[in-house]
Amino acid sequence: MTVKLYRNARIFTPLDAGHPLRGKEQGRIEEYRRGAILAVNGLIEAIGEENKVLGSLSAYSVNEERDMEGACIIPGFVDPHTHMCFAKRREDEFKMRLDGLPYLEILKRGGGILSSVKAVQSVTEEELFCSTKKLVMAALAKGTTTVEIKSGYGLDLELEMKMLSVIRRISKETPLDVVPTFMGAHAVPAEYKANPDNFVDLIINEMLPKVKGQGIAEFCDVFCEEGVFSVDQSRKILKAAKGLGFEMKIHADEVHDLGGAGLAAELGVRSAEHLLAASEENLRAMGKAGSIAVLLPATAYSLKKPYARGREMIDWDVPVALATDCNPGSCFCESVPFIFGLGVMNMDMTIEEALAASTLNAAYAVSRQQKVGSLEPGKQADFLVLDGETPTALAYHAGNTSVLEVHKLAERVA
Numbered sequence: 001m002t003v004k005l006y007r008n009a010r011i012f013t014p015l016d017a018g019h020p021l022r023g024k025e026q027g028r029i030e031e032y033r034r035g036a037i038l039a040v041n042g043l044i045e046a047i048g049e050e051n052k053v054l055g056s057l058s059a060y061s062v063n064e065e066r067d068m069e070g071a072c073i074i075p076g077f078v079d080p081h082t083h084m085c086f087a088k089r090r091e092d093e094f095k096m097r098l099d100g101l102p103y104l105e106i107l108k109r110g111g112g113i114l115s116s117v118k119a120v121q122s123v124t125e126e127e128l129f130c131s132t133k134k135l136v137m138a139a140l141a142k143g144t145t146t147v148e149i150k151s152g153y154g155l156d157l158e159l160e161m162k163m164l165s166v167i168r169r170i171s172k173e174t175p176l177d178v179v180p181t182f183m184g185a186h187a188v189p190a191e192y193k194a195n196p197d198n199f200v201d202l203i204i205n206e207m208l209p210k211v212k213g214q215g216i217a218e219f220c221d222v223f224c225e226e227g228v229f230s231v232d233q234s235r236k237i238l239k240a241a242k243g244l245g246f247e248m249k250i251h252a253d254e255v256h257d258l259g260g261a262g263l264a265a266e267l268g269v270r271s272a273e274h275l276l277a278a279s280e281e282n283l284r285a286m287g288k289a290g291s292i293a294v295l296l297p298a299t300a301y302s303l304k305k306p307y308a309r310g311r312e313m314i315d316w317d318v319p320v321a322l323a324t325d326c327n328p329g330s331c332f333c334e335s336v337p338f339i340f341g342l343g344v345m346n347m348d349m350t351i352e353e354a355l356a357a358s359t360l361n362a363a364y365a366v367s368r369q370q371k372v373g374s375l376e377p378g379k380q381a382d383f384l385v386l387d388g389e390t391p392t393a394l395a396y397h398a399g400n401t402s403v404l405e406v407h408k409l410a411e412r413v414a
């Protein structure tokens with residue numbers, strides 16, 4: 001039995017009430033001013049004010065004790081939406097966009113999502129693993145201890161399976177907890193442009209059952225947007241996925257208010273993402289249905305778009321989580337501290353709300369709330385030591401990650 005005691009720390013954590021935090025709840029963060037964490041075999045046995053935690057010590061012989069000298073501790077970040085499994089960066093395309101080239105011209109010059117599909121096709125599984133691992137480890141160093149990773153740069157069965165195998169290896173061969181998502185419905189391949197319903201049928205009848213058989217993916221995600229998948233097509237795919245036992249996610253109303261958020265509420269999906277154009281009515285319905293709004297402010301930053309209405313969503317009782325959306329096209333960013341800052345500065349979230357959004361609500365968005373997302377007895381001792389007195393440092397010290405140490409299962413991993 002490994003027993004570790006971290007004492008004399010200033011600890012900040014949301015508290016798990018058995019559901020994602022919404023409305024005023026999202027702004028409530030517990031603080032232990034002179035706090036301590038007792039971890040047994042990587043799980044939190046006791047946490048709270050130091051004198052209370054020390055009181056529960058007698059049952060254990062502590063193997064390792066550390067005086068944190070008043071340092072600030074928060075839960076490890078959960079990044080609930082990424083496309084980190086890709087083979088090639090698209091830096092040239094970013095420059096073209098900055099230079100004002102229209103998207104269609106970028107596509108003509110070989111950019112866009114289909115270029116990422118070609119790249120996944122052209123590398124070996126080992127090469128794809130190495131590039132993904134590099135990015136995931138960079139995220140870990142910035143405080144991400146649990147990460148969701150989607151497939152979706154395959155768009156055919158073989159390549160989607162290749163991506164999911166890589167995602168499984170990432171889960172086994174890095175310290176992070178990984179949540180695998182199948183996103184065959186990320187784009188319509190060129191050969192199906194004339195008959196996109198045939199591709200929807202292929203996903204439902206062939207891909208989903210085979211992906212289920214492969215046994216890696218837990219979630220199924222769909223890009224519901226004009227020119228990609230309609231609300232009806234998205235509904236068909238998600239219902240079929242649910243029938244096979246997948247949990248559901250949806251990229252909804254990023255550019256146009258198609259009603260993706262309304263579909264999210266109708267199906268009771270675990271989370272809906274982007275939501276820049278979603279209507280107040282549909283957002284409120286999502287809140288009532290218990291679906292989490294996963295907001296991706298680094299994508300708005302990178303595309304120079306207006307930000308999602310994070311402040312309003314919280315005021316409308318929608319549980320809000322933050323994610324990086326890390327991908328080679330619209331948003332190359334694996335840093336949760338960066339999106340934390342954007343959430344506070346550009347979406348008017350409070351520090352407390354942004355902390356809940358990047359820890360506990362994010363854990364709910366990927367169904368990992370029983371293990372991570374807050375520092376409480378029974379959960380994993382996954383925590384960060386910050387360079388600063390409070391979590392405010394994450395937004396205050398702009399351009400800096402403010403993460404000094406990353407601990408996972410009570411081991412220092414970065």
Ligand SMILES: [Zn+2]
Pocket residue numbers: 081082083251325
């Ligand atoms: Zn995405």
